[in-house]
Amino acid sequence: TETYTNIADAAGDTVTAAGTTVPAVKAVQVHKAFGSLHVLKGVDLTVMPGTVTVILGPSGSGKSTFLRLINQLETLTGGSIEVDGEMIGYKYVTRNGQQVLQTLDDKDVARQRAKLGMVFQRFNLFPHMTALENVMEAPVHVKHESKAKAREEAVGELQRVGLGDRLDYYPSQLSGGQQQRVAIARALAMHPDIMLFDEPTSALDPELVGEVLNVMRSLATAGMTMICVTHEIGFAREVADQVVFMDGGVVVEKGGPEIIEHPTEPRFKDFLQHVL
Numbered sequence: 001t002e003t004y005t006n007i008a009d010a011a012g013d014t015v016t017a018a019g020t021t022v023p024a025v026k027a028v029q030v031h032k033a034f035g036s037l038h039v040l041k042g043v044d045l046t047v048m049p050g051t052v053t054v055i056l057g058p059s060g061s062g063k064s065t066f067l068r069l070i071n072q073l074e075t076l077t078g079g080s081i082e083v084d085g086e087m088i089g090y091k092y093v094t095r096n097g098q099q100v101l102q103t104l105d106d107k108d109v110a111r112q113r114a115k116l117g118m119v120f121q122r123f124n125l126f127p128h129m130t131a132l133e134n135v136m137e138a139p140v141h142v143k144h145e146s147k148a149k150a151r152e153e154a155v156g157e158l159q160r161v162g163l164g165d166r167l168d169y170y171p172s173q174l175s176g177g178q179q180q181r182v183a184i185a186r187a188l189a190m191h192p193d194i195m196l197f198d199e200p201t202s203a204l205d206p207e208l209v210g211e212v213l214n215v216m217r218s219l220a221t222a223g224m225t226m227i228c229v230t231h232e233i234g235f236a237r238e239v240a241d242q243v244v245f246m247d248g249g250v251v252v253e254k255g256g257p258e259i260i261e262h263p264t265e266p267r268f269k270d271f272l273q274h275v276l
């Protein structure tokens with residue numbers, strides 16, 4: 001639509017010759033099985049650049065697995081996922097006149113994964129490093145940035161999440177909410193195009209949830225493309241462009257945030273009654 005195109009243009013995203021915007025993420029009939037356990041059973045999802053998608057659903061419905069597939073922490077059993085218009089994990093090559101799928105090499109996988117930042121339920125910061133060192137770690141050791149440049153950027157990212165006065169604190173000296181904000185700054189320091197959040201506030205004491213949601217809200221306002229798995233319905237209602245309800249490995253209902261007020265599928269209605 002017009003709106004999406006404008007947002008995408010402003011953010012410098014890929015626009016095809018026909019003037020249509022390339023989705024940030026496009027999942028088509030995604031399947032995932034762990035042995036005989038069929039966890040995802042044909043998930044379709046399109047996420048446009050500069051938009052926020054909130055995924056809701058009961059525990060065990062496959063939400064984390066889906067995010068992990070997008071970030072190539074798991075491999076697909078079936079279907080395909082494109083990130084910025086590029087198929088992840090595989091490429092087509094011509095062999096004996098035939099188009100065949102070939103697994104990407106580690107370098108290409110790393111290049112694709114670098115487009116994504118991920119924040120997990122558990123903060124998993126390095127406990128022996130300060131907030132600043134945690135945020136500098138990947139730019140220095142993965143991107144081989146100079147320490148001076150990485151430090152300058154890390155300070156900027158920590159200021160952005162409201163922790164400019166906690167640079168030299170160790171994780172154990174920070175609250176859960178502060179640790180999670182360091183985790184967000186650490187992901188941002190790699191300049192991802194897309195941020196994936198997997199229940200970033202679920203492990204926090206209730207009084208610390210707001211500060212993390214506020215950082216996520218400001219990221220959304222700044223135009224970051226975000227896919228958020230969360231049970232925070234208020235956040236979904238306020239911030240989401242797209243709401244997706246998953247259950248049993250399929251997308252049961254999706255639409256604008258208004259579907260939270262007006263769900264049509266019985267399973268979604270039932271879920272909302274339990275979380276609201």
Ligand code: ADP
Nearest residue numbers: 034037039057058059060061062063064065066
């Ligand atoms: P959600 O995030 O919605 O709670 P998950 O994606 O974590 O759901 O899990 C969906 C199902 O897949 C669960 O039954 C879970 O036990 C199973 N599962 C997830 N990861 C693995 C794995 N690595 N090996 C086996 N089963 C898994």
Ligand code: MG
Nearest residue numbers: 063064065198
């Ligand atoms: Mg999960």
